Amino acid sequence: DERIIHRALGARRFRVTFQGPGGHSWAAFGAPNAIHAAAGATARLSAIPLPTTPRTTLSVGRIGGGISVNSIPDHAWLELDVRSAGERQLDRMEAEVHRAIAAAVDQENDRRTHDTPALSVHVSRIGDRPGGETSADDPLVQAARAATKLVGRDPELAIASTDANVPIGLGIPAIAIGAGGMGGDAHSTAEWFENANGTRGIARALAIVLAAAQSPAD
Incomplete structure:
Protein backbone atom coordinates (compact mmCIF):
# COMPACT_ATOMS: atom_id res chain seq x y z
CA ASP A 1 0.00 0.00 0.00
CA GLU A 2 1.69 3.18 -1.20
CA ARG A 3 -0.84 5.47 0.46
CA ILE A 4 0.22 8.00 3.06
CA ILE A 5 -2.82 9.04 5.08
CA HIS A 6 -2.12 12.63 6.07
CA ARG A 7 -5.71 13.91 5.96
CA ALA A 8 -8.05 12.74 8.71
CA LEU A 9 -11.57 11.92 7.53
CA GLY A 10 -13.98 13.04 10.24
CA ALA A 11 -16.55 10.48 11.37
CA ARG A 12 -19.45 10.46 13.80
CA ARG A 13 -21.52 7.45 14.79
CA PHE A 14 -24.89 7.34 16.47
CA ARG A 15 -27.12 4.78 18.14
CA VAL A 16 -30.83 5.58 18.00
CA THR A 17 -33.19 3.78 20.39
CA PHE A 18 -36.98 3.82 19.97
CA GLN A 19 -39.21 2.85 22.91
CA GLY A 20 -42.97 2.29 22.96
CA PRO A 21 -45.70 0.40 24.85
CA GLY A 22 -45.67 -2.69 22.62
CA GLY A 23 -48.48 -5.24 22.70
CA HIS A 24 -50.28 -7.94 20.74
CA SER A 25 -50.24 -7.44 16.96
CA TRP A 26 -54.06 -7.75 16.81
CA ALA A 27 -55.39 -6.80 20.23
CA ALA A 28 -53.11 -3.80 20.70
CA PHE A 29 -53.12 -2.64 17.10
CA GLY A 30 -52.96 1.13 17.03
CA ALA A 31 -50.11 1.35 19.51
CA PRO A 32 -47.02 3.00 17.99
CA ASN A 33 -44.65 0.51 16.39
CA ALA A 34 -40.99 1.03 17.29
CA ILE A 35 -39.73 -0.87 14.23
CA HIS A 36 -41.97 1.14 11.92
CA ALA A 37 -40.42 4.29 13.38
CA ALA A 38 -36.90 2.88 12.94
CA ALA A 39 -37.69 1.95 9.34
CA GLY A 40 -39.18 5.38 8.70
CA ALA A 41 -36.13 7.03 10.21
CA THR A 42 -33.86 4.89 8.02
CA ALA A 43 -35.77 5.94 4.91
CA ARG A 44 -35.55 9.61 5.88
CA LEU A 45 -31.84 9.33 6.69
CA SER A 46 -31.10 7.73 3.33
CA ALA A 47 -32.94 10.58 1.59
CA ILE A 48 -30.80 13.35 3.13
CA PRO A 49 -28.97 15.15 0.27
CA LEU A 50 -25.22 14.64 0.59
CA PRO A 51 -22.69 17.08 -0.88
CA THR A 52 -19.92 15.86 -3.13
CA THR A 53 -17.70 18.74 -1.99
CA PRO A 54 -16.73 18.14 0.71
CA ARG A 55 -17.44 14.48 0.08
CA THR A 56 -19.90 13.27 2.71
CA THR A 57 -21.42 9.84 3.35
CA LEU A 58 -24.14 8.42 5.59
CA SER A 59 -24.89 4.75 6.19
CA VAL A 60 -27.22 2.91 8.55
CA GLY A 61 -25.05 -0.10 9.34
CA ARG A 62 -27.08 -1.99 11.96
CA ILE A 63 -30.76 -2.24 12.87
CA GLY A 64 -32.88 -4.45 15.12
CA GLY A 65 -35.73 -4.72 17.59
CA GLY A 66 -38.89 -6.54 18.62
CA ILE A 67 -39.43 -9.79 20.52
CA SER A 68 -41.70 -11.89 18.27
CA VAL A 69 -43.48 -11.86 14.92
CA ASN A 70 -46.95 -11.62 16.51
CA SER A 71 -46.28 -8.59 18.68
CA ILE A 72 -46.01 -4.86 18.21
CA PRO A 73 -42.37 -4.19 19.09
CA ASP A 74 -41.85 -2.09 22.18
CA HIS A 75 -38.28 -1.30 21.20
CA ALA A 76 -36.08 -0.89 18.15
CA TRP A 77 -32.66 0.53 17.46
CA LEU A 78 -30.36 1.49 14.64
CA GLU A 79 -26.75 2.58 14.32
CA LEU A 80 -25.43 4.91 11.66
CA LEU A 90 -20.34 16.94 10.08
CA ASP A 91 -22.04 19.49 12.34
CA ARG A 92 -24.68 20.12 9.68
CA MET A 93 -25.18 16.40 9.13
CA GLU A 94 -25.66 15.77 12.84
CA ALA A 95 -28.44 18.35 12.88
CA GLU A 96 -30.02 16.71 9.80
CA VAL A 97 -29.86 13.31 11.49
CA HIS A 98 -31.73 14.59 14.54
CA ARG A 99 -34.38 16.24 12.35
CA ALA A 100 -34.95 13.09 10.29
CA ILE A 101 -35.33 10.92 13.39
CA ALA A 102 -37.68 13.35 15.12
CA ALA A 103 -39.87 13.52 12.00
CA ALA A 104 -40.08 9.72 11.81
CA VAL A 105 -41.12 9.48 15.46
CA ASP A 106 -43.71 12.23 15.04
CA GLN A 107 -45.15 10.44 12.01
CA GLU A 108 -45.50 7.15 13.90
CA ASN A 109 -47.03 8.87 16.93
CA ASP A 110 -49.53 10.71 14.71
CA ARG A 111 -50.79 7.34 13.45
CA ARG A 112 -51.32 5.80 16.88
CA THR A 113 -54.65 5.38 18.63
CA HIS A 114 -55.12 8.40 20.87
CA ASP A 115 -55.44 6.44 24.11
CA THR A 116 -52.07 4.68 23.67
CA PRO A 117 -48.76 5.97 25.05
CA ALA A 118 -46.50 7.79 22.61
CA LEU A 119 -43.27 6.45 21.22
CA SER A 120 -40.05 7.98 22.58
CA VAL A 121 -36.58 8.13 21.08
CA HIS A 122 -33.04 8.58 22.37
CA VAL A 123 -30.05 9.46 20.18
CA SER A 124 -26.56 8.88 21.56
CA ARG A 125 -23.25 9.58 19.89
CA ILE A 126 -21.16 6.41 20.07
CA GLY A 127 -18.18 7.58 18.05
CA ASP A 128 -16.48 10.84 17.17
CA ARG A 129 -13.29 10.97 15.13
CA PRO A 130 -12.12 14.53 14.46
CA GLY A 131 -11.01 15.60 11.01
CA GLY A 132 -7.97 17.62 10.07
CA GLU A 133 -4.77 17.52 8.07
CA THR A 134 -1.03 17.15 8.47
CA SER A 135 0.44 19.44 5.82
CA ALA A 136 1.94 17.72 2.80
CA ASP A 137 5.04 19.84 3.46
CA ASP A 138 5.45 18.55 7.01
CA PRO A 139 8.76 16.72 7.56
CA LEU A 140 6.88 13.59 8.65
CA VAL A 141 4.94 13.45 5.37
CA GLN A 142 8.08 14.16 3.39
CA ALA A 143 9.89 11.36 5.22
CA ALA A 144 7.03 8.99 4.38
CA ARG A 145 7.18 9.98 0.72
CA ALA A 146 10.92 9.31 0.60
CA ALA A 147 10.55 5.98 2.42
CA THR A 148 7.82 4.88 0.02
CA LYS A 149 10.06 5.59 -2.95
CA LEU A 150 12.89 3.78 -1.18
CA VAL A 151 10.91 0.51 -1.23
CA GLY A 152 10.05 0.94 -4.90
CA ARG A 153 6.53 2.36 -4.69
CA ASP A 154 5.05 5.67 -5.82
CA PRO A 155 3.70 7.57 -2.79
CA GLU A 156 0.04 8.57 -2.83
CA LEU A 157 -1.24 11.18 -0.39
CA ALA A 158 -4.72 10.21 0.79
CA ILE A 159 -7.56 10.82 3.23
CA ALA A 160 -9.04 8.17 5.54
CA SER A 161 -10.40 7.64 9.04
CA THR A 162 -7.61 6.04 11.08
CA ASP A 163 -5.90 6.09 14.47
CA ALA A 164 -4.10 9.22 13.26
CA ASN A 165 -7.34 11.21 13.48
CA VAL A 166 -6.94 11.99 17.17
CA PRO A 167 -3.43 13.47 17.09
CA ILE A 168 -4.20 15.31 13.85
CA GLY A 169 -7.34 16.72 15.47
CA LEU A 170 -5.17 17.92 18.37
CA GLY A 171 -2.77 19.66 15.99
CA ILE A 172 -0.03 17.03 16.37
CA PRO A 173 1.59 15.99 13.06
CA ALA A 174 0.63 12.39 12.35
CA ILE A 175 0.15 9.97 9.47
CA ALA A 176 -1.10 6.44 8.94
CA ILE A 177 0.46 3.91 6.57
CA GLY A 178 -0.15 0.33 5.59
CA ALA A 179 1.92 -2.48 7.07
CA GLY A 180 2.71 -4.12 3.75
CA GLY A 181 1.07 -6.86 1.74
CA MET A 182 -2.10 -6.69 -0.36
CA GLY A 183 -5.78 -6.67 0.58
CA GLY A 184 -9.25 -5.84 -0.61
CA ASP A 185 -13.03 -5.93 -0.03
CA ALA A 186 -12.57 -4.09 3.27
CA HIS A 187 -15.30 -4.39 5.93
CA SER A 188 -17.13 -7.15 4.06
CA THR A 189 -17.34 -10.90 4.66
CA ALA A 190 -15.12 -11.30 1.59
CA GLU A 191 -12.30 -9.16 3.04
CA TRP A 192 -8.91 -10.66 2.22
CA PHE A 193 -5.20 -10.15 2.83
CA GLU A 194 -2.13 -11.59 1.16
CA ASN A 195 1.28 -11.06 2.71
CA ALA A 196 2.94 -10.36 -0.65
CA ASN A 197 6.20 -8.44 -0.19
CA GLY A 198 5.07 -7.64 3.33
CA THR A 199 8.63 -6.91 4.39
CA ARG A 200 8.54 -3.76 2.26
CA GLY A 201 5.89 -2.35 4.57
CA ILE A 202 8.09 -3.00 7.61
CA ALA A 203 11.10 -1.47 5.86
CA ARG A 204 9.09 1.61 4.95
CA ALA A 205 7.84 2.05 8.52
CA LEU A 206 11.35 1.73 9.95
CA ALA A 207 12.72 4.24 7.44
CA ILE A 208 10.05 6.75 8.48
CA VAL A 209 10.84 6.22 12.17
CA LEU A 210 14.56 6.75 11.56
CA ALA A 211 13.93 9.91 9.53
CA ALA A 212 11.59 11.28 12.21
CA ALA A 213 14.16 10.54 14.92
CA GLN A 214 16.76 12.56 13.02
CA SER A 215 14.47 15.55 12.49
CA PRO A 216 15.27 18.52 14.75
CA ALA A 217 12.74 19.08 17.53
CA ASP A 218 10.63 22.25 17.42
Missing part, protein backbone atom coordinates in the same frame (compact mmCIF):
# COMPACT_ATOMS: atom_id res chain seq x y z
CA ASP A 81 -22.10 6.20 10.47
CA VAL A 82 -21.61 9.71 9.06
CA ARG A 83 -18.34 10.78 7.45
CA SER A 84 -17.17 13.96 5.78
CA ALA A 85 -14.00 15.59 4.56
CA GLY A 86 -15.31 18.82 6.10
CA GLU A 87 -15.67 19.21 9.87
CA ARG A 88 -18.40 21.85 9.56
CA GLN A 89 -20.35 19.54 7.29
Whole structure:
Protein backbone atom coordinates (compact mmCIF):
# COMPACT_ATOMS: atom_id res chain seq x y z
CA ASP A 1 0.00 0.00 0.00
CA GLU A 2 1.69 3.18 -1.20
CA ARG A 3 -0.84 5.47 0.46
CA ILE A 4 0.22 8.00 3.06
CA ILE A 5 -2.82 9.04 5.08
CA HIS A 6 -2.12 12.63 6.07
CA ARG A 7 -5.71 13.91 5.96
CA ALA A 8 -8.05 12.74 8.71
CA LEU A 9 -11.57 11.92 7.53
CA GLY A 10 -13.98 13.04 10.24
CA ALA A 11 -16.55 10.48 11.37
CA ARG A 12 -19.45 10.46 13.80
CA ARG A 13 -21.52 7.45 14.79
CA PHE A 14 -24.89 7.34 16.47
CA ARG A 15 -27.12 4.78 18.14
CA VAL A 16 -30.83 5.58 18.00
CA THR A 17 -33.19 3.78 20.39
CA PHE A 18 -36.98 3.82 19.97
CA GLN A 19 -39.21 2.85 22.91
CA GLY A 20 -42.97 2.29 22.96
CA PRO A 21 -45.70 0.40 24.85
CA GLY A 22 -45.67 -2.69 22.62
CA GLY A 23 -48.48 -5.24 22.70
CA HIS A 24 -50.28 -7.94 20.74
CA SER A 25 -50.24 -7.44 16.96
CA TRP A 26 -54.06 -7.75 16.81
CA ALA A 27 -55.39 -6.80 20.23
CA ALA A 28 -53.11 -3.80 20.70
CA PHE A 29 -53.12 -2.64 17.10
CA GLY A 30 -52.96 1.13 17.03
CA ALA A 31 -50.11 1.35 19.51
CA PRO A 32 -47.02 3.00 17.99
CA ASN A 33 -44.65 0.51 16.39
CA ALA A 34 -40.99 1.03 17.29
CA ILE A 35 -39.73 -0.87 14.23
CA HIS A 36 -41.97 1.14 11.92
CA ALA A 37 -40.42 4.29 13.38
CA ALA A 38 -36.90 2.88 12.94
CA ALA A 39 -37.69 1.95 9.34
CA GLY A 40 -39.18 5.38 8.70
CA ALA A 41 -36.13 7.03 10.21
CA THR A 42 -33.86 4.89 8.02
CA ALA A 43 -35.77 5.94 4.91
CA ARG A 44 -35.55 9.61 5.88
CA LEU A 45 -31.84 9.33 6.69
CA SER A 46 -31.10 7.73 3.33
CA ALA A 47 -32.94 10.58 1.59
CA ILE A 48 -30.80 13.35 3.13
CA PRO A 49 -28.97 15.15 0.27
CA LEU A 50 -25.22 14.64 0.59
CA PRO A 51 -22.69 17.08 -0.88
CA THR A 52 -19.92 15.86 -3.13
CA THR A 53 -17.70 18.74 -1.99
CA PRO A 54 -16.73 18.14 0.71
CA ARG A 55 -17.44 14.48 0.08
CA THR A 56 -19.90 13.27 2.71
CA THR A 57 -21.42 9.84 3.35
CA LEU A 58 -24.14 8.42 5.59
CA SER A 59 -24.89 4.75 6.19
CA VAL A 60 -27.22 2.91 8.55
CA GLY A 61 -25.05 -0.10 9.34
CA ARG A 62 -27.08 -1.99 11.96
CA ILE A 63 -30.76 -2.24 12.87
CA GLY A 64 -32.88 -4.45 15.12
CA GLY A 65 -35.73 -4.72 17.59
CA GLY A 66 -38.89 -6.54 18.62
CA ILE A 67 -39.43 -9.79 20.52
CA SER A 68 -41.70 -11.89 18.27
CA VAL A 69 -43.48 -11.86 14.92
CA ASN A 70 -46.95 -11.62 16.51
CA SER A 71 -46.28 -8.59 18.68
CA ILE A 72 -46.01 -4.86 18.21
CA PRO A 73 -42.37 -4.19 19.09
CA ASP A 74 -41.85 -2.09 22.18
CA HIS A 75 -38.28 -1.30 21.20
CA ALA A 76 -36.08 -0.89 18.15
CA TRP A 77 -32.66 0.53 17.46
CA LEU A 78 -30.36 1.49 14.64
CA GLU A 79 -26.75 2.58 14.32
CA LEU A 80 -25.43 4.91 11.66
CA ASP A 81 -22.10 6.20 10.47
CA VAL A 82 -21.61 9.71 9.06
CA ARG A 83 -18.34 10.78 7.45
CA SER A 84 -17.17 13.96 5.78
CA ALA A 85 -14.00 15.59 4.56
CA GLY A 86 -15.31 18.82 6.10
CA GLU A 87 -15.67 19.21 9.87
CA ARG A 88 -18.40 21.85 9.56
CA GLN A 89 -20.35 19.54 7.29
CA LEU A 90 -20.34 16.94 10.08
CA ASP A 91 -22.04 19.49 12.34
CA ARG A 92 -24.68 20.12 9.68
CA MET A 93 -25.18 16.40 9.13
CA GLU A 94 -25.66 15.77 12.84
CA ALA A 95 -28.44 18.35 12.88
CA GLU A 96 -30.02 16.71 9.80
CA VAL A 97 -29.86 13.31 11.49
CA HIS A 98 -31.73 14.59 14.54
CA ARG A 99 -34.38 16.24 12.35
CA ALA A 100 -34.95 13.09 10.29
CA ILE A 101 -35.33 10.92 13.39
CA ALA A 102 -37.68 13.35 15.12
CA ALA A 103 -39.87 13.52 12.00
CA ALA A 104 -40.08 9.72 11.81
CA VAL A 105 -41.12 9.48 15.46
CA ASP A 106 -43.71 12.23 15.04
CA GLN A 107 -45.15 10.44 12.01
CA GLU A 108 -45.50 7.15 13.90
CA ASN A 109 -47.03 8.87 16.93
CA ASP A 110 -49.53 10.71 14.71
CA ARG A 111 -50.79 7.34 13.45
CA ARG A 112 -51.32 5.80 16.88
CA THR A 113 -54.65 5.38 18.63
CA HIS A 114 -55.12 8.40 20.87
CA ASP A 115 -55.44 6.44 24.11
CA THR A 116 -52.07 4.68 23.67
CA PRO A 117 -48.76 5.97 25.05
CA ALA A 118 -46.50 7.79 22.61
CA LEU A 119 -43.27 6.45 21.22
CA SER A 120 -40.05 7.98 22.58
CA VAL A 121 -36.58 8.13 21.08
CA HIS A 122 -33.04 8.58 22.37
CA VAL A 123 -30.05 9.46 20.18
CA SER A 124 -26.56 8.88 21.56
CA ARG A 125 -23.25 9.58 19.89
CA ILE A 126 -21.16 6.41 20.07
CA GLY A 127 -18.18 7.58 18.05
CA ASP A 128 -16.48 10.84 17.17
CA ARG A 129 -13.29 10.97 15.13
CA PRO A 130 -12.12 14.53 14.46
CA GLY A 131 -11.01 15.60 11.01
CA GLY A 132 -7.97 17.62 10.07
CA GLU A 133 -4.77 17.52 8.07
CA THR A 134 -1.03 17.15 8.47
CA SER A 135 0.44 19.44 5.82
CA ALA A 136 1.94 17.72 2.80
CA ASP A 137 5.04 19.84 3.46
CA ASP A 138 5.45 18.55 7.01
CA PRO A 139 8.76 16.72 7.56
CA LEU A 140 6.88 13.59 8.65
CA VAL A 141 4.94 13.45 5.37
CA GLN A 142 8.08 14.16 3.39
CA ALA A 143 9.89 11.36 5.22
CA ALA A 144 7.03 8.99 4.38
CA ARG A 145 7.18 9.98 0.72
CA ALA A 146 10.92 9.31 0.60
CA ALA A 147 10.55 5.98 2.42
CA THR A 148 7.82 4.88 0.02
CA LYS A 149 10.06 5.59 -2.95
CA LEU A 150 12.89 3.78 -1.18
CA VAL A 151 10.91 0.51 -1.23
CA GLY A 152 10.05 0.94 -4.90
CA ARG A 153 6.53 2.36 -4.69
CA ASP A 154 5.05 5.67 -5.82
CA PRO A 155 3.70 7.57 -2.79
CA GLU A 156 0.04 8.57 -2.83
CA LEU A 157 -1.24 11.18 -0.39
CA ALA A 158 -4.72 10.21 0.79
CA ILE A 159 -7.56 10.82 3.23
CA ALA A 160 -9.04 8.17 5.54
CA SER A 161 -10.40 7.64 9.04
CA THR A 162 -7.61 6.04 11.08
CA ASP A 163 -5.90 6.09 14.47
CA ALA A 164 -4.10 9.22 13.26
CA ASN A 165 -7.34 11.21 13.48
CA VAL A 166 -6.94 11.99 17.17
CA PRO A 167 -3.43 13.47 17.09
CA ILE A 168 -4.20 15.31 13.85
CA GLY A 169 -7.34 16.72 15.47
CA LEU A 170 -5.17 17.92 18.37
CA GLY A 171 -2.77 19.66 15.99
CA ILE A 172 -0.03 17.03 16.37
CA PRO A 173 1.59 15.99 13.06
CA ALA A 174 0.63 12.39 12.35
CA ILE A 175 0.15 9.97 9.47
CA ALA A 176 -1.10 6.44 8.94
CA ILE A 177 0.46 3.91 6.57
CA GLY A 178 -0.15 0.33 5.59
CA ALA A 179 1.92 -2.48 7.07
CA GLY A 180 2.71 -4.12 3.75
CA GLY A 181 1.07 -6.86 1.74
CA MET A 182 -2.10 -6.69 -0.36
CA GLY A 183 -5.78 -6.67 0.58
CA GLY A 184 -9.25 -5.84 -0.61
CA ASP A 185 -13.03 -5.93 -0.03
CA ALA A 186 -12.57 -4.09 3.27
CA HIS A 187 -15.30 -4.39 5.93
CA SER A 188 -17.13 -7.15 4.06
CA THR A 189 -17.34 -10.90 4.66
CA ALA A 190 -15.12 -11.30 1.59
CA GLU A 191 -12.30 -9.16 3.04
CA TRP A 192 -8.91 -10.66 2.22
CA PHE A 193 -5.20 -10.15 2.83
CA GLU A 194 -2.13 -11.59 1.16
CA ASN A 195 1.28 -11.06 2.71
CA ALA A 196 2.94 -10.36 -0.65
CA ASN A 197 6.20 -8.44 -0.19
CA GLY A 198 5.07 -7.64 3.33
CA THR A 199 8.63 -6.91 4.39
CA ARG A 200 8.54 -3.76 2.26
CA GLY A 201 5.89 -2.35 4.57
CA ILE A 202 8.09 -3.00 7.61
CA ALA A 203 11.10 -1.47 5.86
CA ARG A 204 9.09 1.61 4.95
CA ALA A 205 7.84 2.05 8.52
CA LEU A 206 11.35 1.73 9.95
CA ALA A 207 12.72 4.24 7.44
CA ILE A 208 10.05 6.75 8.48
CA VAL A 209 10.84 6.22 12.17
CA LEU A 210 14.56 6.75 11.56
CA ALA A 211 13.93 9.91 9.53
CA ALA A 212 11.59 11.28 12.21
CA ALA A 213 14.16 10.54 14.92
CA GLN A 214 16.76 12.56 13.02
CA SER A 215 14.47 15.55 12.49
CA PRO A 216 15.27 18.52 14.75
CA ALA A 217 12.74 19.08 17.53
CA ASP A 218 10.63 22.25 17.42
